[in-house]
Amino acid sequence: xxFDLSADVATLTRAIVDIESVSGREGPLVDAVQEALVALPHxxxxxxxxxxxxxxxxxxxxxxVLAGHADTxxxxxxxxxxxxxxxxxxxxxxxxxxxxxxxxxxAATLPEASRDITYVVYxxxxxxxxxxxxxxxxxxxxxxxxxxxxxxxxxxxxxVEGGCQGTMRVEVRAPGERAHSARAWMGSNAIHNAGAILxxxxxxxxxxxxxxxxxxxxxxxxxxxxxxxxxxxIPDECVVTVNYRFxxxxxxxxxxxxxxxxxxxxxxxxTDGAPAARPGLDxxxxxxxxxxxxxxxxxxxxxxxVARFAxxxxxxxxYGPGEPTLAHTKGEYVEIPRIxxxxxxxxxxxx
Amino acid sequence: xxFDLSADVATLTRAIVDIESVSGREGPLVDAVQEALVALPHxxxxxxxxxxxxxxxxxxxxxxVLAGHADTxxxxxxxxxxxxxxxxxxxxxxxxxxxxxxxxxxAATLPEASRDITYVVYxxxxxxxxxxxxxxxxxxxxxxxxxxxxxxxxxxxxxVEGGCQGTMRVEVRAPGERAHSARAWMGSNAIHNAGAILxxxxxxxxxxxxxxxxxxxxxxxxxxxxxxxxxxxIPDECVVTVNYRFxxxxxxxxxxxxxxxxxxxxxxxxTDGAPAARPGLDxxxxxxxxxxxxxxxxxxxxxxxVARFAxxxxxxxxYGPGEPTLAHTKGEYVEIPRIxxxxxxxxxxxx
Numbered sequence: 001x002x003f004d005l006s007a008d009v010a011t012l013t014r015a016i017v018d019i020e021s022v023s024g025r026e027g028p029l030v031d032a033v034q035e036a037l038v039a040l041p042h043x044x045x046x047x048x049x050x051x052x053x054x055x056x057x058x059x060x061x062x063x064x065v066l067a068g069h070a071d072t073x074x075x076x077x078x079x080x081x082x083x084x085x086x087x088x089x090x091x092x093x094x095x096x097x098x099x100x101x102x103x104x105x106x107a108a109t110l111p112e113a114s115r116d117i118t119y120v121v122y123x124x125x126x127x128x129x130x131x132x133x134x135x136x137x138x139x140x141x142x143x144x145x146x147x148x149x150x151x152x153x154x155x156x157x158x159x160v161e162g163g164c165q166g167t168m169r170v171e172v173r174a175p176g177e178r179a180h181s182a183r184a185w186m187g188s189n190a191i192h193n194a195g196a197i198l199x200x201x202x203x204x205x206x207x208x209x210x211x212x213x214x215x216x217x218x219x220x221x222x223x224x225x226x227x228x229x230x231x232x233x234i235p236d237e238c239v240v241t242v243n244y245r246f247x248x249x250x251x252x253x254x255x256x257x258x259x260x261x262x263x264x265x266x267x268x269x270x271t272d273g274a275p276a277a278r279p280g281l282d283x284x285x286x287x288x289x290x291x292x293x294x295x296x297x298x299x300x301x302x303x304x305x306v307a308r309f310a311x312x313x314x315x316x317x318x319y320g321p322g323e324p325t326l327a328h329t330k331g332e333y334v335e336i337p338r339i340x341x342x343x344x345x346x347x348x349x350x351x
Numbered sequence: 352x353x354f355d356l357s358a359d360v361a362t363l364t365r366a367i368v369d370i371e372s373v374s375g376r377e378g379p380l381v382d383a384v385q386e387a388l389v390a391l392p393h394x395x396x397x398x399x400x401x402x403x404x405x406x407x408x409x410x411x412x413x414x415x416v417l418a419g420h421a422d423t424x425x426x427x428x429x430x431x432x433x434x435x436x437x438x439x440x441x442x443x444x445x446x447x448x449x450x451x452x453x454x455x456x457x458a459a460t461l462p463e464a465s466r467d468i469t470y471v472v473y474x475x476x477x478x479x480x481x482x483x484x485x486x487x488x489x490x491x492x493x494x495x496x497x498x499x500x501x502x503x504x505x506x507x508x509x510x511v512e513g514g515c516q517g518t519m520r521v522e523v524r525a526p527g528e529r530a531h532s533a534r535a536w537m538g539s540n541a542i543h544n545a546g547a548i549l550x551x552x553x554x555x556x557x558x559x560x561x562x563x564x565x566x567x568x569x570x571x572x573x574x575x576x577x578x579x580x581x582x583x584x585i586p587d588e589c590v591v592t593v594n595y596r597f598x599x600x601x602x603x604x605x606x607x608x609x610x611x612x613x614x615x616x617x618x619x620x621x622t623d624g625a626p627a628a629r630p631g632l633d634x635x636x637x638x639x640x641x642x643x644x645x646x647x648x649x650x651x652x653x654x655x656x657v658a659r660f661a662x663x664x665x666x667x668x669x670y671g672p673g674e675p676t677l678a679h680t681k682g683e684y685v686e687i688p689r690i691x692x693x694x695x696x697x698x699x700x701x702x
Contacts, residue, residue: 165533167532167533167583169582180653181518181570181572181574181594181596182516182518182570182596182652182653182654183568183570183652183653184557184570184572184596185568185570189552189572189573191549191552191572191573191574191575191576191591192549192552192553192572192573194549194576195546195549195550195552195553198542198543198545198546198549199546201540201542201543201546202543202546206535217534217536219532219533219534219535219536221532221535221540221542221543221585222540222542222543222578222579222586223532223542223579223580223581223582223583223584223585223586224542224578224579224582224586225542225545225576225577225578225579225589226576226577226578226579227573227575227576227577228573228574228575228576228577228592229574230574231520231574231575231592231594231623232518232574232594233574234572234574235573235574235575238576240542241579241582243532243582243583245532245533245535272582301533301534302531302533302534303533
C-alpha cells in the first residue's frame, strides 16, 4: 500500500495511526511512506534500515531538516483510531503520527519551496538510544542530515520548544559496615548514612538558567534507592541513583563536576548522560521559523533528539501538533484543528 | 555409624562436625546420635522427624532440659574439620556442634544425675521458624519439653547468657506522586520523603533496660530500603524495612505500639516479630546453674530459641563452649579447652 498524500492531513494522520508501528516493527509503515515519497519527482529518497531521508535539490543557499519518528510505544488497547468530535484518538496520534502527517503533507505540497528541505523519518525513538534511527544516521550517514536548521515534529501543542535539557544519572554510594542487627553498634548502617545524601537532595535548590532568552528549570532527584543485605544484618552499602536534569548552559563535563561537588564526600559513579542542546533561536533560520509559526517559544525541559542535531552543529527545535502530556498514555489523542493549523503555518514558512 | 560417647569431648565434637548437616539435611547426623543414645539404658529416646528427645526417669522432683540444634549454615569450604593448636576449625564447630558434643557426653556420663534430665537435639534452627524442630515439638509434643529450667548449648564463650531480646520487622512507607524527572515539581519524590524516616532512625536513642538484673541494649535499624520506578520517573513509593530489637521488658504488642509511635505519620506494616524472653535467673534452678558454672551472667541481645522455652513457661538460658562472634563465618572455630571446661562445669552441676 501507499499513502495518498493528496488527502487532508487529518485523514492522512488516521491512515498512519492505523498501521501499527511499535518500536522495532516499523517496516510496513515505513514501506508505505517510502512508496508515497518516491512518487514525488522533486525528492531523492534514500532508505537506511527502517529510516528514510528524502531531499530536495533546488540549490537554495539554505537547507532545513524536518524530522519525525515512525515508531510508537506499545499498543494499549488503543487501536484502531477513532474520532470523537474534534479529537482523533489512538496510539501514536499525539506522539507523533500527526507530526509525521504534517511532514508528509509538506513533502507533497511544496514541490517548489523557498528553502531546500530534507525530510527524515526514523525508527526506534521510543527505546534505547543505540537502536535509534536518527542516532544511526548521524553516525553512519551524517551528510544526509546536514542543514542550517532542523524542526522535530514532536508533540508541543503547536508551540515552538527550543533546545533541550541534558540528563545525567549517577549512583551515590553511602558506606557502612556489616554487623548483626541485634548488635548494631558493632557496625555502621549504610542506609542511615544515606540519610545525608537525601539531606542534600531535600535541600537542593534547582537552578532556573536563562539561555538564549528561554528559561530552563533544572532538577536533581533520586530515582532509585536500594540497600540491605538480610533482615537481621546492618547493611554495608546503600546506593541512591540520582537523575540530574540540567540546562543547556552546561556541558556534560560541567554537569558531572557539579554533581561531584554537590555529593562531595560520597562515592559518585556516572552511569549515563546525554548532553543538553542550546535553543539556537539566534540563528536566522530559527528566528524566521519562530516568527512564521507565531506564539513565541519556550524552553524544552525533557531530553529529545534535538540534542542529536545540536551534536551535528545544527540548531533545532521541537514543534508539532500533538499534546505532550498525552504522550504514552492509553487515552492519547490529538486535536484535529491543531494538525491543520500546524501544517498551514509550516507551509507558509516554507513557501 | 554410631558415635563413640566414651571418646573425649573434643574427639566427639570433631566426629560430629565431620558429618555435614546443613539445615534440612540433618538425617545422617541425627541417625548417628540416635544410635548412640538408644544404647544408653537410663534414657528413653523418641524421634520426631529429624529431632530427638531422650529423657531420664529417676523421679527426682526437678527436671532440667538441655537442648541443641543439629544443623549448620551452608558449608563454606570449611569441611572437613582441622585442628591447629588449641583450635578446632570447621563449619559448625562453634555453632553449635561443640555444644552438642557436651550434651551427648553428659547424656553418656551421668547415668545417675541429681536431677531428671531431658536431652533435646533438633533440626532446622538456622532457617525459617516454621521448619524449626524445637518449634514443631513445642506445638505438637509440648509434654516432651516440660521441665523446670532449660539450657541451650548455643555459643556463649562459656558464659551464661540470660533471656533474649525480641525482634520485630516493620515496613515504613514514604508516599509520593509520580512525575517525569524533567518536571519533578509536578510530583512528589517518595525517596526524598523517606529522608524523614531516616531522620527518625538517625536521631533514635536506643534504650538500655535492666531486666532481672541484666542490662539489655535495644536497637532500631533500617535493614532494607527500596524505591524507584524508572530512571526518568519521580518515584511514588519508597519503603524502609526497619528491624527493632527490644528488651524483655516489652511484649510484642508493646514493641509494635512503640514503632507506630516512633513512625507516626507514616504507614507502618508489621512483617514479622518474635517475642523477647526474660532471663528468669530468679528461678532456683537457674540460680543454681549460674552458681555452679560460675562467671556470672549477661544479657543475650540476639533472639534465640530460649524464647520458645519461655513461651512454654520454662526459664531458659544459653550456655555453650562456642564463640558467638565466629558463628556463620568461614573461619569458624572453637577453643578446645573451652569444650572440656564447659563439659566439666555442667557435669559438676548435674552430679
